[in-house]
Amino acid sequence: MSVEQFLEHVDKQQDDYVQRLREIVAIPSVSCDLERRKDVVRMGEWLINELEKLGASTKRVEPGTQVLEGQTIDLPPVVLGTYGTDPAKKTLLVYGHYDVQPALKEDGWATDPWQLTEDSQGRMYGRGSTDDKGPVLGWLCALQAHKELNIELPVNIKFCFEGMEESGSEGLDDVIHQEAQNYFKDVDVVCISDNYWLGKTKPCLTYGLRGVSYYRITLKGPAQDLHSGVFGGTVHEPMTDLVNLMARLVKPDGTILIPGILDDVLPVTGKHGHSTRT
Structure with missing residues (x-):
């Protein structure tokens, strides 16, 4: 099958892909909001269900607890998935995240941030549609298209989707160390699927990241106000x-x-x- 035929099939599925994006944008998976934690978990479970429907094996890893707004609560699960275990093929690890930043209409949104909206130029707006639910869904749709057309993937794929990226990826380091010699052992290359586009039809390929260092400064002064x-x-x-x-x-x-x-x-x-x- 030619690339053109594959892309023609993808184009025919556009309405289905958009509808699925609409479905997950509507899940307010805000990781920094105590009241939304159940929605973050629900989003992770949605991904597990979709991966399994596509024939992938999954592993739900509970990364521990955190203190949020004075309460100790469970961190959302890290979703691991595997599609293909052919030792003759290279293994690609896809990283993405399913949590989002807070969004309110009064923040300046022209539309409801939890409702996917398309404007007259074909641009779609909704919290998480780009960062990072859209890119994550793109991988699932690509895998779905290969299955529907009975095209064998040239690589094995592993997925690592977390629910705390927008809150410092709390818990992810522990999972990576825990699974370094297990789930991640045979990975050949990693694709961080959380990136930008240079236009509606031109993605960009980032091949280097600077990293981030965090520091906290604590100053102590008088125990009470002084005139x-x-x-x-x-x-x-x-x-x-x-x-x-x-x-x-x-x-x-x-x-x-x-x-x-x-x-x-x-x-x-x-x-x-x-x-x-x-």
Whole structure:
């Protein structure tokens, strides 16, 4: 079967694909909201059900608990799925997440964020339609199309879908370490399916990520409010100290002032092969 015939089949299924996206956009799987935790879990269970309908084997991993809004609650499950175990084929691991950021109409949405809406130019709006339910669903639809056309996949596929990405991926590290020599053992390449498009028909391929480092600064000051007319200038104000400290970390132009922080960073390669550094 030619690529054109495959794409023709996909085009014919467009209404079904959009309807399924509409279904999952309507699940308000906001991971940072205690009241929405049940919806996050429901979204994870939706994915398990869909993977199994496509013939994939699944594993639901419970990553532990967290304290949210003063309550200790279960973290949403990490969904692992496997489609194909041919030792002669390479194995691709697909990562995605099924939780979303909060969304309210009064935040500036022109439409209901939990209802997939299409405008006159064919653009679809709804919380999670791009980040990241749409890309996750795209993999399921691609797998479905191969099955419907009886086309053998050239690779084995493993899936790792989490429900806490928008809240710092809490619990995911433990799952990765736990499954490193089990579920993830034979993975050859990873595709992070949580990315951007340069237009309605032009996706972009990101081949490098900078990573993120988190730090917390705690300042301690007087145990009670002190009158500035009596104590001003003699007792340090914690907010003033914080501003002074932050001002020593970075310049207004973005230059990081922390000694040694760039020592292990490779220089940026210019257009014509000349090395530059900022």
